[in-house]
Amino acid sequence: MAEVKRQVPLEFEKPLSVLAQQIDNLEAQLQEQPDLEPELRHLKEQYTSLRKSLYSNLRPIDRLAIARHPERPYTRDYFERWDSQWIELHGDRHGTDDSAMVGGLLDLGNDLKVIAVGTQKGRNIKEKQSCNFGMPQPEGYAKALRLFKHAEKFGLPIVTLIDTPGAYPGLAAEEHNQAQAIAINLLELSGLTVPVVAVVTGEGGSGGALAIGVANRILMLEHSVYSVISPEGCASILWRSADKVSDAAQSMKITAREILELGVIDGIITEPLGGAHKDPEATAKAAKAAIVSQLSELVKLSGSEVRHDRQHKFRSMGKWRDQ
């Protein structure tokens, strides 16, 4: 039961942690009162079945909570697990190195060398502040673009990891043209001749996420979310109420399965029961396998086929009626 106690339980997990607490208490008394054994066994069975039913009936708002879990693996956690010798590259070459956007050279093995780029959240207060809570400034998008161009020049496939509440809404960010920084990435990514695979690992927050998400193949982790605006933002604008976050999350269809059904993404990477943070090692392994499998298909295409494939993918997105 240690894992449940160690990690911060989410709101919907509370009944589970109550049960875990009871089990721990019983276990402590077991030495003196061996007759508690059947009760303990019963509680443990209850725990297992409750856990299973909780995680198989997650509401969008619950997945949102898992996607934002403070112990969820972040971009650097994946990079380090995929290639412990990865070489980080820094800077936008115009005076800034945005820590909310990280990238570098990764060897995924089997002769698959890639440029990997992703948004980075911080683990503790100091890190969070330095990464600006995973919200890049325009300079962060320029840094990503610089790395994309590096990949194009050297014919390296690109892997991007998306986990951001969105592009930073700030004074300097506006003055330095946040909107154009995103737009130019969308434009340039769409023209690349090297394959791009994007994975939404946590929060896919609007344009700030898409700015590194114009990929040939888009994957989402099982409990990750991807949306045009945060459910909080949507609730406050459309419902004019901060209490309607759950309704907004439901209406916008932000979960991996719903987005797969809408034809926007290409696959879902299964997470360990309870979420990626329960077993980051296994999650990283599953994500890598999914990426490698997509890339090994894409590298067979010519450069112009790769570009056409990506442009065609986004060209066909959208639904309307003619009448």
Next chain:
Amino acid sequence: MDLKDWFAKRRERRERENLEVKQLLPTEDYCALWKRCFQCRELLYTRDLRSNLQVCPHCQYHFCIGAPDRIEQLCDPGTFEEIDAEMRSSDPLEFIDTESYRKRQVAAEKKSGVVEAIMTGTCKMNGHLTALGVMDFAFFGGSMGSVVGEKVARLVERAIELSCPLIIISSSGGARMQEGILSLMQLAKTSSALKSYYETGNLYISILSEPTFGGVTASFAMLGDIIIAEPGARVGFAGRRVIEQTIRQKLPADFQTAEYLLKHGQVDMVIHRNELKDMLTKLFEFHQKKNSDKDKTLVPSSSLSSSKKAGGK
């Protein structure tokens, strides 16, 4: 409504007043006649405002205008040929907030008099063939959903086919929340179409009008070869209120105005509405290709300088 109609209506009203119990002019009729300037608070006669291109004659405030008015102002009379006029939003998410998306669409059509947040087509501007897209803020706050994204992409493709300049006039609150992730993907779709257009070497002019924000600035609106803003137009990525809440400080009064953008290097120029068509024409003429690419390769490089001189005459 012109003056004649106005007098006729007044006469009608007076006759009615004589017959019936005294009745006030219905609010709608009153509002149709007069508009108060948002900036200087002067009361303006709507017919004057219209003939002044919806710019306040006292303080030069540029009113937000609808797509049909804008097309009338810019295109040579009778030359605008709309494309995809019948394309309408569907409801892919079956979205409901306090009201269903379907019902909101019907209300938006009624309120704005247009069927989507952008009108696209081809036209002549002082004789120049142009692909033109005009957003309409009155329809769903000019928000971009699947229809806006698809119409922009098709307009860009038409400009590629015709090898002609492209103009998009933006006025938008951002992406349309009711179409969720599909709206977000329109940012990529429109930008991707522009990538192909860039490679044709034709000119794309983006015009930013009051107001332009979010997903529209984060895609086609900020990708113009030349970007023009209308005086006083507010343009940005995030809204002022969101930024103030995030950074917990007051923003400068002129923050995100066209003039502020000009100062910060984000737009090429701020142009008064009554000079816009002339400026566009000048820009077209300056960028007009003299020779096709094929001809260019026939010119020996040694004679390039003299041919340039001849071209510039």
